[in-house]
Amino acid sequence: MKRKTAHLGMLLAVALICSYIESLIPFYFGIPGVKLGLTNIVVVWMLYLIGAKEAFLISILRILLAGFMFGNPFSIIYSLGGGILSFIAMLLLKKTNRFQVVSISVLGGIFHNIGQLLVASLVVENFNLFYYMPVLLSAGFITGFLIGILAQELIARLKGRL
Amino acid sequence: MTRRLGKNDRWLLLILAVICIGICIFFYLQRGEAGAVAKVTIAGEVYGTYTLTQDQTIEIKIDGKVTNILKIQDGTADVTKASCPDHLCVHQKSISRENETIVCLPNQVVIEIEGAKASALDSMT
Incomplete structure (x- = not known):
């Protein structure tokens, strides 16, 4: 139990570092919400090597903490919408046991952006968004693909060592 | 070592890519002409409509406080200043085509470009 708590703490720290690095990279495509999604590496990795519950917990905690440290209340709402929807999508696809990491990450990337768009539309009460x-x-497809490749390499190399 | 991409993955990725490209093409074909007016809405309520043909600077006020400054120049609309913490609306590129939008989430401000037809309809109703 203690060991597990320490592991989760470490993974949360890794996720936060990813958030921090991302907040340093100006990544504007003229449209808000397009991001690399580095932290999804940690979420996908946990989904494979640790478990769904733990991955969800770290994902939500990461969003809240990163929002307070590098963002603002609105970035938290955006990210929560995207984070939860993308997590559900990834979990469901993983449960089928028929797909590799890259597919799961791509689906996660796409649904993350759909979630953000939904939340934004609800907040401003305008569906023209x-x-x-x-x-x-x-953007979700491309970033999800890149993150998926990274996550797959990490999972293959870290399997059984953590 | 596990295979990187199985058969299922290739199919799924292919289908997702086709959907993405399909939606892109669909939206591109639906893309509007150069718009006529910029409509500002706050929390879904129309705040004001401003013609793009005339260069102007509009102060968007909520409860008497200026929250966003909208600048119309050479037929394009751009947000140049905002009171929100993230300034995403300021970073967004300027807009000029029908249906394009700039969003300021914290202030619930949306700026949309509308064509001449849509704005005429609005003024009738």
């Missing part, structure tokens, strides 16, 4: 859907979907 869906105009940005194509850009956000494509």
Whole structure:
């Protein structure tokens, strides 16, 4: 139990560092919400090597803490919407046991952006924001793919060592 | 070592890519002409409509406080200043085509470009 708590703490720290690095990279495509999603490496990795409950916990804690440290209340709402939806999508796809890490990460990336768009539309009460859907979907696909490759390499190398 | 991409993955990724590209093409074809007016809404309520043909600077006020400054120049609308913490709306590129939007989430401000037809309809109703 103690060992597990220490592990989770360490993983949360890794996720926060990823958030910090990301907050340092100016990544503006003219549209808010497009991000690399480095922290998803940690979430995917936990989903595979530790467990769904723990991965969800770290994902939510990471969003709250990173929001307070590097963001603002609105970035927390955005991220929660994206984070929860993307987590559900990834978990469901993983449960089928038919897909590799990259597919799961791509789906996660896409649903993260859909979640953010939904939350943003609800907050401003204006559904014309869906105009940005194509850009956000494509961005989610591409970033999810890159993150998926990284996560897959990490999982293959760290399996059994943690 | 596990295979990086199985058969299932290739199919799924291919289908997702096709969906993404399909949606992109669909939206691109639906893309509007150069718009006529910029409509500002706050929390879904229309705040004001401003023509793009005339260069102007609009102060968007909520409860008497200026929250965002909208600048219209050469037929494009851009947010140049905002009171929100993240300034995402300021970083967003300027907009000029129908249906394009700039969003300021913290202030619930949305700026949309509308064509001449839509704005005429609005003024009738």
